[in-house]
Amino acid sequence: MKREEYEKIRARALEYFEKANIILTEEEKDKIEVADFGLGKVEETGLQLVTYVNTDVVCAKELVLFPYQTCPEHKHPKRSFDDGKEETFRCRYGTVRLFVEGAETENRSANPPAGDEDYYTVFHQVTLRPGEQYTIYPNTLHWFQAGEEGAVVSEFSTRSTDEEDIFTDTRIRRIPEVE
Amino acid sequence: MKREEYEKIRARALEYFEKANIILTEEEKDKIEVADFGLGKVEETGLQLVTYVNTDVVCAKELVLFPYQTCPEHKHPKRSFDDGKEETFRCRYGTVRLFVEGAETENRSANPPAGDEDYYTVFHQVTLRPGEQYTIYPNTLHWFQAGEEGAVVSEFSTRSTDEEDIFTDTRIRRIPEVE
Numbered sequence: 001m002k003r004e005e006y007e008k009i010r011a012r013a014l015e016y017f018e019k020a021n022i023i024l025t026e027e028e029k030d031k032i033e034v035a036d037f038g039l040g041k042v043e044e045t046g047l048q049l050v051t052y053v054n055t056d057v058v059c060a061k062e063l064v065l066f067p068y069q070t071c072p073e074h075k076h077p078k079r080s081f082d083d084g085k086e087e088t089f090r091c092r093y094g095t096v097r098l099f100v101e102g103a104e105t106e107n108r109s110a111n112p113p114a115g116d117e118d119y120y121t122v123f124h125q126v127t128l129r130p131g132e133q134y135t136i137y138p139n140t141l142h143w144f145q146a147g148e149e150g151a152v153v154s155e156f157s158t159r160s161t162d163e164e165d166i167f168t169d170t171r172i173r174r175i176p177e178v179e
Numbered sequence: 180m181k182r183e184e185y186e187k188i189r190a191r192a193l194e195y196f197e198k199a200n201i202i203l204t205e206e207e208k209d210k211i212e213v214a215d216f217g218l219g220k221v222e223e224t225g226l227q228l229v230t231y232v233n234t235d236v237v238c239a240k241e242l243v244l245f246p247y248q249t250c251p252e253h254k255h256p257k258r259s260f261d262d263g264k265e266e267t268f269r270c271r272y273g274t275v276r277l278f279v280e281g282a283e284t285e286n287r288s289a290n291p292p293a294g295d296e297d298y299y300t301v302f303h304q305v306t307l308r309p310g311e312q313y314t315i316y317p318n319t320l321h322w323f324q325a326g327e328e329g330a331v332v333s334e335f336s337t338r339s340t341d342e343e344d345i346f347t348d349t350r351i352r353r354i355p356e357v358e
C-alpha cells in the first residue's frame with residue numbers, strides 16, 4: 001500500500017473511533033494498522049485496527065470496519081504454545097455480520113466480496129449490534145462484514161500471532177507492507 | 180450487602196458507564212457486580228464491574244470506581260493452570276491512580292482509606308487518564324483509587340478466579356453476598 005493511501009484510510013478510521021467514543025492516545029492514532037490482506041482493494045476487503053496490548057498470554061484490539069468492508073475467512077490453528085488463538089468480538093458501534101461454522105443461515109444479510117465467492121465456505125450468521133458479543137474458539141473458520149454504518153469492534157483474545165492465521169483465500173498475505 | 184443498597188450502587192454505576200459511552204446490554208445492566216470486599220463501606224473501599232467474558236484463557240471486564248473509591252491492595256498468585264492472572268487496565272473515563280511495587284512516589288496523589296493504612300504496602304504511582312493503560316504481571320501487589328471524577332476502566336486479562344486473589348488486608352472477603 002502506498003503511503004498516501006495509508007494516510008487516507010487511517011484518517012477515515014479515526015472518524016469511526018470518534019463515532020464510537022473510543023479514546024486513543026496520539027501515539028495509537030499515529031500507528032493505526034491498515035490490513036489490506038495483499039488483495040489491493042482495502043475498502044472492500046480490509047480492516048483497520050489498534051492493538052492495545054499483546055503479551056505472551058493476552059491481546060486486546062479495537063477494530064474498525066468501513067461500511068460493507070469484509071475481514072476475509074480465516075481460522076487460528078494450534079500453535080507451539082497453545083491450541084490456537086481464541087477471540088471474543090464485542091460490537092461497540094454499527095453492526096457487524098459475523099459468519100461462523102454451522103448451518104447456513106437462510107436469507108443472510110451479507111455476501112462475500114464479488115468475485116471472491118470461492119474463498120468463503122462458512123455461512124452461519126451471527127449479527128452483533130452495540131453491546132453484543134461472540135466468542136470464536138480456536139481452529140474454527142470465521143469471517144465478518146460491517147453493515148451500512150460500518151462498525152467498531154473490540155477484540156479480547158489470547159496472544160495474537162497474525163502471521164500464523166490460515167486464510168481460505170490462499171492469495172492473501174496478512175502482514176501488510178506500506179511502501 | 181442489603182438488596183436496597185445494591186440497587187442504589189448499581190444505578191450509580193450505570194451513570195458512569197453512560198459518562199464513558201460504554202454500551203451494555205439490558206442483561207449486563209441487570210447483573211452489575213458490586214464488590215464491597217466484606218468491609219461494609221463500599222463507597223470508600225469497593226468496585227463495580229461487568230464481566231463481558233471469562234473463558235478458560237481470556238477475561239474482559241469493565242470497572243467503575245466512584246470518586247476516590249479504592250480497590251484494595253492485592254496480588255494474583257500462581258494457580259494450578261498458570262503463573263497467576265495477568266491484567267491490563269485501560270482508562271476510559273476519569274482518572275485512576277494505580278499503585279504498584281517499586282520506589283515510593285513522592286507527593287503521591289492518593290492515600291489508602293483512612294484507618295486502613297496498615298493494609299497498604301506499595302506506593303509507586305502510575306496515573307492513568309483516558310486512553311492510557313498499564314499491565315500488571317502475575318504475583319505483584321497493586322491497588323488503585325479513582326480521582327475526583329470517578330473512573331471507568333477496561334480490564335483485559337487471563338482467566339479471572341477472584342476467589343484466589345490474595346489481599347493484604349486479611350479481613351477482606353472478595354466474594355460478595357447480597358442479602
Ligand SMILES: [Zn+2]
Binds near residue numbers: 074076142
Ligand atoms: Zn480471527
Ligand SMILES: [Zn+2]
Binds near residue numbers: 254255266321
Ligand atoms: Zn488485580
